Amino acid sequence: MRALTFAEYGPTSVLEVADVPEPHAGPGRIRVAVRASGVTPADCSLRSGRLRDVAPLPLPHVLGVDAAGVVDEVGAGVTGIRPGDAVFGVVDIAELGGANAEYAVLAAWEPKPDALSWEQAGGAAANVETATRVLDRLKVGPGMTLLIEGAAGGVGTVAIQLAVARGATVIGTAGARNHEFVAELGATPTTYGAGLGERVTALAPDGVDVVLDCAGSGSLPDLVEVAGSPDRVVTVADLNAAKYGVHMSRSAGPGADPQALEGLAAASALAQQGRFTVPVAAAFTIENAAAAHQLSETGHARGKIVLTL
Ligand SMILES: NC(=O)c1ccc[n+]([C@@H]2O[C@H](COP(=O)([O-])OP(=O)(O)OC[C@H]3O[C@@H](n4cnc5c(N)ncnc54)[C@H](OP(=O)(O)O)[C@@H]3O)[C@@H](O)[C@H]2O)c1
CATH class of the missing domain: 3.40.50.720 (NAD(P)-binding Rossmann-like Domain)
Structure with missing residues (x-):
């Protein structure tokens, strides 16, 4: 499958859409065919190597912690969701990546509210x-x-x-x-x-x-x-x-606070009531991810940067 990776730390030119093995949904997880996925300042820090001492990564690393897409695998023990359902959610945040890809395994998710576009939902969950x-x-x-x-x-x-x-x-x-x-x-x-x-x-x-x-x-x-x-x-x-x-406050690593994943359902309900949206600063195709990282690194994106697949 196609995934946004980097094999060495460095500037945005190290980003590469590579062919990597597909992940599969283990127990309690689902796999989605990703339609859109968020870019965060942390992704840029991981790529540049700024975090290499605190969060060393096995390279190559697949970036991205949240996504929206269509469920295509349901792991053991998962109920209430079926292949073909539209969802948004996060990967196991402690893994620091895996979502900027054709397929992503989500550890927490909610049905995608109709009120959010794929791009808005794809960049919603982590924030x-x-x-x-x-x-x-x-x-x-x-x-x-x-x-x-x-x-x-x-x-x-x-x-x-x-x-x-x-x-x-x-x-x-x-x-x-x-x-x-x-x-x-x-x-x-x-x-x-x-x-x-x-x-x-x-x-x-x-x-x-x-x-x-x-x-x-x-x-x-x-x-x-x-x-x-x-x-x-x-x-x-x-x-x-x-x-x-x-x-x-951190969601993973030493001294992390408990993750507030129940927020996904609350935000979804607010979106359906017209009280919550995700302003998208810009959407880029995954092939154009270097431009997404460059925009993030300006420090002045207005809202959320997303990648589409
Ligand atoms: N610990 C965690 O769990 C966690 C989770 C998510 C994100 N983060 C971190 O939180 C930070 C924000 O993430 P983000 O995704 O919101 O970043 P972001 O989308 O890149 O934030 C960009 C915004 O920052 C504003 N900004 C720039 N300089 C500013 C200043 N001096 N004072 C106030 N606002 C300023 C800009 O507004 P103007 O253009 O109007 O200046 C711009 O809209 C990042 O450092 C990220 O790594 C941490």
């Missing part, structure tokens, strides 16, 4: 899991005010909508060109960078209750000040979190 995990940890609920640093990206756009659905008020930071976009998703936009505290106070005179950092831009000291305490801040992107007493 829904991430946002749900962090909103749960921050105990985001009705009446709370949440600040999201990095609201216009893949994680941020999903987190805005899931937090609004929980009844929270959301302030989201983005570059000026993305303010209208962030507002359409349900957050009050503001600019990131110097003076953030004053801008947030103007928007939320009673203060914010909790903060999600999905930018990893080095702003944690400011975010802690805005929140009033490091335990009201969670980052998914800043590797210096411990230095500021902030929790860095």
Whole structure:
């Protein structure tokens, strides 16, 4: 089968659509014929070798952790799903890949809601899991005010909508060109960078209750000040979190939080109600994956980058 791989660490030119053996659905898993699959900043870090010390990979490695497609194999013990069903979901996240391929084995999935296109569903699952995990940890609920640093990206756009659905008020930071976009998703936009505290106070005179950092831009000291305490801040992107007493949430590896895979069903239900979508920044064919990685590496994709098959 065709799969997006790299056999050595390096720039986007190391990406290759290679012919690799098809995976098969073991117990509790399903295999899908992939229609679309997400690209994440972590994929770029894995490819470049930036993570080679913390997450060494057997090479060649097949990239991608989420996908949407049509079920074609159902593993032992799996009920409620049949070949031919349309689903979206994640691979075993600890394997750090396997989804940017013609066939992918999913470890968690939900029926694809009609309200999401293949591209939207293909890039949904990992960010829904991430946002749900962090909103749960921050105990985001009705009446709370949440600040999201990095609201216009893949994680941020999903987190805005899931937090609004929980009844929270959301302030989201983005570059000026993305303010209208962030507002359409349900957050009050503001600019990131110097003076953030004053801008947030103007928007939320009673203060914010909790903060999600999905930018990893080095702003944690400011975010802690805005929140009033490091335990009201969670980052998914800043590797210096411990230095500021902030929790860095991960879904796999040492110190990982429990995965919030129940978020997939919740997001799917919201999508059917017209309360959740996945803004797609751009879709590329798998043969054009280098352009997808280049867009991700700009750090300014508006929403989710996906690959189609
Ligand atoms: N730990 C986990 O479980 C986990 C899971 C998923 C992702 N992550 C990490 O979370 C981070 C975000 O992932 P993502 O997929 O959302 O990335 P992304 O889609 O590439 O994020 C791009 C967005 O970041 C915004 N941005 C750039 N510089 C910013 C700054 N200084 N302040 C605030 N926003 C800024 C951009 O908005 P503008 O164009 O408006 O500037 C752009 O819309 C990555 O580091 C990723 O590796 C971690």
